[in-house]
Amino acid sequence: MKIELILPGWKATSLWNVRAFRFAPLGLAAVAALVPEEHEVCIIDENAAPINFDDRVDLVGISAMTPMAPRAYEIASEFRKRGVKVAMGGSHASALPEEALQHVDAVLIGEAEELWPQLIEDFKNHRLRRIYKCETKPLLNNLPAPRRDLFASQAYFVKNCVQITRGCPFDCEFCSVSSFYGHTYRTRPIAEVEKEILSLKKDITFFVDDNIVGNRAYAKDFFRRIIPHKLKWISQGSITMAEDRELLELASKSGCLCMIIGFESLSQENLNSIKKNFNQAAKFKDAIKKIHAHGIGIYGIFMFGLDHDDKDVFKRTVDFIIENNINTASFTILTPMPGTRLYQKMESEGRITDRDWTKYDHLHVVFKPRTMTAEELFEGHRWAFRETYTYRSILKRILGSRVQPLLSALQNIGFRQATKTFS
Numbered sequence: 020m021k022i023e024l025i026l027p028g029w030k031a032t033s034l035w036n037v038r039a040f041r042f043a044p045l046g047l048a049a050v051a052a053l054v055p056e057e058h059e060v061c062i063i064d065e066n067a068a069p070i071n072f073d074d075r076v077d078l079v080g081i082s083a084m085t086p087m088a089p090r091a092y093e094i095a096s097e098f099r100k101r102g103v104k105v106a107m108g109g110s111h112a113s114a115l116p117e118e119a120l121q122h123v124d125a126v127l128i129g130e131a132e133e134l135w136p137q138l139i140e141d142f143k144n145h146r147l148r149r150i151y152k153c154e155t156k157p158l159l160n161n162l163p164a165p166r167r168d169l170f171a172s173q174a175y176f177v178k179n180c181v182q183i184t185r186g187c188p189f190d191c192e193f194c195s196v197s198s199f200y201g202h203t204y205r206t207r208p209i210a211e212v213e214k215e216i217l218s219l220k221k222d223i224t225f226f227v228d229d230n231i232v233g234n235r236a237y238a239k240d241f242f243r244r245i246i247p248h249k250l251k252w253i254s255q256g257s258i259t260m261a262e263d264r265e266l267l268e269l270a271s272k273s274g275c276l277c278m279i280i281g282f283e284s285l286s287q288e289n290l291n292s293i294k295k296n297f298n299q300a301a302k303f304k305d306a307i308k309k310i311h312a313h314g315i316g317i318y319g320i321f322m323f324g325l326d327h328d329d330k331d332v333f334k335r336t337v338d339f340i341i342e343n344n345i346n347t348a349s350f351t352i353l354t355p356m357p358g359t360r361l362y363q364k365m366e367s368e369g370r371i372t373d374r375d376w377t378k379y380d381h382l383h384v385v386f387k388p389r390t391m392t393a394e395e396l397f398e399g400h401r402w403a404f405r406e407t408y409t410y411r412s413i414l415k416r417i418l419g420s421r422v423q424p425l426l427s428a429l430q431n432i433g434f435r436q437a438t439k440t441f442s
Contacts, residue, residue, distance in 0.1 A: 020059070020143065021059045021075065021078075022061075022077065022078045022079075023061055023063060023080070024051055024063070024080045025081045025094060027087040027091045029380075030377070032440050033380065033440065034382055034438070034440050034441075036066065036440075037436055041067070042175055042177045042225055043177065044062065045165055046082055046109075047082060048062065048166045049131070049182075050135055051165070051169055052162075052163035053131060053163065054135075054136075055139065062171075065094075066174075067174035070094060079095070079103055080106050080107070080108065080135070081095060081106070081107045081123070082108050083112070084109060085111045085114075085376050086376060088112075091107060091122075092122040095123045099124070104124045104125070106123060106127060106138055110199050112127065113127075113128045113129055114199075114356075115358075116150060124147060125148060129199070129201075130153050130185075133157055134151040159184075159205050159206065159208075160208050161211070164215060177225045178222065179219045179225065181224055182226070183206065183231065184205060184229075184231065184237075185203070185228075185229075186203045187200075190294060191294055191295045192294045192295075192359065192364070195358050206234060209240060213245065216245065223253065226252060226253070227254075228254055230255060231255060232259075233256075235260075235263060235266055238270075241273075242275075243269060243273070246273045246274075253275075253278070253279070253318075254275070255279040255280075255281075256278050257280070257297065257298075258280050258306050259298075261302075261310055262306075270315060271314050271315055275315050277316035277347075277426060280318065280319055281298075282303060282319050282321055283320070283321060283325075284300070284321070285300050285303070285339055286325070286327050286332075289327045316420070317345050318346065318347040318348070318430065319349070320350075321340075321348060321403075322353055323350060323353065324353035324386075325353055326390070327390075329390050329391070330390070330391050330399070332399070337412075340407055341407075344415070345420075346423065347427060347430040347434065349434070350403045352397070354381050365386050371385065372393070401438075404434070404438045408435040
């Protein structure tokens with residue numbers, strides 16, 4: 020039996036379709052590893068290669084986030100026209116299974132470790148069910164090695180992607196991570212992660228965790244363990260890591276080049292309103308200095324459209340980024356993703372104005388803002404990107420921080436190129 024696992028592509032004009040932001044699809048490689056050896060399996064990342072709908076396959080699995088859901092449904096339709104059964108998983112199908120079932124033969128709700136092998140067995144025995152739901156969160160020990168051999172060659176900016184934890188200890192109102200992972204934070208055995216890392220070719224490693232420092236004791240043990248391997252790595256973590264000097268020292272010694280950090284807002288009122296009050300806006304400047312002092316670059320994420328934003332929020336945020344020499348910055352528009360408390364809240368308030376899922380990419384306005392028009396929010400978001408990635412801003416931030424200048428230059432050039440999609 021031949022199984023094809025598919026990641027739908029971003030639109031060609033999307034900011035997120037730039038190769039500088041393209042990471043190998045670790046999730047599909049992990050799902051591919053769950054396929055019994057008796058079956059043939061392949062991975063098609065539509066961002067890297069086109070889909071051949073006439074290829075002879077028996078079963079198709081699609082994983083999609085919300086903005087790619089419409090494309091996932093188009094892909095499913097094409098295969099089903101040819102008599103191929105299609106299953107869909109991922110965050111969108113897990114949040115809206117009844118919608119997904121209108122377009123596919125089976126839906127997987129939640130994590131795949133227990134569900135995917137059962138679905139394959141049921142399909143093989145002609146008893147495919149419509150819904151497969153993860154009732155208990157899988158343990159993260161003895162996971163099979165992801166099938167990285169199935170990645171398209173030369174297609175990714177970063178190919179060495181590794182996951183060591185799942186979930187996040189926090190529960191921000193806008194975030195779909197907590198709803199998907201069931202408000203849990205789980206860790207893999209460090210020895211197993213180390214073995215996986217040593218199997219990879221030497222290159223920059225991206226730990227895809229949503230918060231690699233969510234359990235500080237575990238993170239410290241992990242960083243100590245990998246120091247001898249002289250890695251160069253990037254990951255995501257909360258700004259609270261700056262409170263722990265030992266944690267910063269170990270992260271630096273273990274090869275951390277850059278941390279992706281969700282600042283979200285410079286307004287404490289905003290942070291409190293989205294249940295991200297562990298972020299203390301008054302301490303941001305000091306935290307940035309501490310992280311930079313350990314040679315770690317910062318990729319800051321800032322969100323526009325929160326209820327306490329005003330029309331000057333765009334300039335204030337860009338000025339803050341430049342003044343504090345944040346190496347790289349990305350801006351998102353507040354988006355009520357299905358499955359989140361924010362979605363439920365805005366739905367109850369009648370503020371959701373658009374359910375075209377392709378616009379749920381954090382680059383479009385799909386709700387009614389409180390303090391400005393949708394057009395002002397849309398244009399302000401794009402203005403912030405353009406101002407942050409002028410040559411003057413790029414040079415000031417790179418020279419000002421003196422932290423990871425080569426990586427910062429590559430990231431900034433990538434974003435400068437990407438902002439051209441706005442014109």
